[in-house]
Amino acid sequence: MEGIIIKGIAGFYYVRTSEGVLECKARGIFRKNNITPMVGDRVTVIATPEGNTLDKIHERSSELMRPFVANISQAYVVFALRNPDINVELLNKFLVYLEMKHIEPVLVFNKSDLATEEEMTNIREDFKGTGYPIYFIEAKSGLGLDDLYAQLRNHITVLCGPSGAGKSTLLNKLSGNETMETGDISVRLNRGKHTTRHSELIEINDALLVDTPGFSTMDFTMEAEELKNYFPEFYEYEGECRFNGCNHNREPGCRVKAEVGKTISEARYNYYVKYYNELVEENKRKW
Ligand SMILES: Nc1nc2c(ncn2[C@@H]2O[C@H](COP(=O)(O)OP(=O)(O)OP(=O)(O)O)[C@@H](O)[C@H]2O)c(=O)[nH]1
Ligand SMILES: [Mg+2]
Ligand SMILES: [Zn+2]
Known part of the structure; x- marks a missing residue:
């Protein structure tokens, strides 16, 4: 059976399949060959006498180390317009990093309640040439989230940005809509339980979303x-x-x-x- 690893804890992998979420162990051969299954991996699961087993990991389209997630196709790059102020250099560096990883950035500027129209116009101008989608939102009140919600479809999306930008607020708002529709997801939203070390994909409709802890530096190099x-x-x-x-x-x-x-x-x-x-x-x- 085919599926996607949405969570990995203590040697167990949780794989979303058409038959629900299966708890699996990885085949020993993976460890022997130094292959670590990642959240986001598309996998084949087989039933063995020992239980469900990850039998095959399909080729990855991308690999991120922080968070440790495979096959991310899109990043919501969340920065607050104020509180904390935008660190433009960090933002640009992060965009470079995503380009290197072949992940499509979506620029999300949060806390529009704290900024002026003029500031937003200037930011729009600064990034106009990039072609990246730009959204100004107010995550706390849910203002401006419709397009972000729609754009999740058919992607594995990562929420990234500095601490305090409002990533988790946004995730809760985006999944909250769905909770009301299906009544199923809020249970898995108790963040803080397994924060940084276990990335977890949250299901929103037919899309998957992963939150990350805030970052304040980026460490990579190139020619x-x-x-x-x-x-x-x-x-x-x-x-x-x-x-x-x-x-x-x-x-x-x-x-x-x-x-x-x-x-x-x-x-x-x-x-x-x-x-x-x-x-x-x-x-x-x-x-
Ligand atoms: N004024 C205002 N505050 C907001 C908005 N969205 C979120 N906040 C506040 O910003 C603070 C940080 O929000 P979080 O969602 O925890 O930020 P985060 O990006 O997840 O931060 P880390 O988990 O530390 O990386 C909280 O106090 C939120 O209530 C908004 O639209 N306007
Ligand atoms: Mg957070
Ligand atoms: Zn030139």
Whole structure:
């Protein structure tokens, strides 16, 4: 039988299948080959004399380490407009990370009750060129959640963002609607019981959602030349710079630079250059 691992605790895996959630053990061969089943894994379960057994793990489309979840296809990147204030650099760095992992970001700015129209307009401008969906919401009162709810469909979605942004509030609101419809999910929402170490997929309709603890730093690296691949607003101009392999920094005849202030926002471009230079320095030190 096929299913998705929604939770793993103490050597047991809980697999959502068409016949309900099955408690399974993994085959010994996985441990021998150093394969750890992940929440989010699509698996085949077989019945053995010892009980339900994970027999096969299907190929993963993505793997995240924090949270430790496979096959995430979309991330709701939740930042509060205020309290805490937006750390723009952290936000941009996280977007780069998601691009590296081939996970589609959705920008969710929460606590719209604490911000002005002008602030929201400016943020919209800053990220316009990325093509990422942008939502301004008020998770606490449930304002503006309809589109987010609809966009969960057919995805495994991760909620990520700094501590205090309102991720858990959002998750409760999104699943709360469903609780009223099916009366089934609230039982699994007692967060805090197994917080950071056991990621758990929450079912909302036919979609799956995973909450994460807030982060305040991101730790990953790459070659500086790689960075440009993770800025979707640059893609359109690929091959149009004077120099092959242009890094859109100090090179003359750079098509990307010519777009800054037009289709590419200054904020995003400045962040690109800053991060690019940091990576150059970082990689120099390595040698
Ligand atoms: N003003 C305002 N406050 C909100 C809103 N949504 C959530 N909050 C508050 O923000 C605080 C943090 O919310 P959480 O949902 O716990 O934040 P979190 O992102 O899950 O934080 P971590 O679990 O620490 O990563 C709580 O006090 C919420 O009541 C909102 O729309 N407006
Ligand atoms: Mg939380
Ligand atoms: Zn260029």
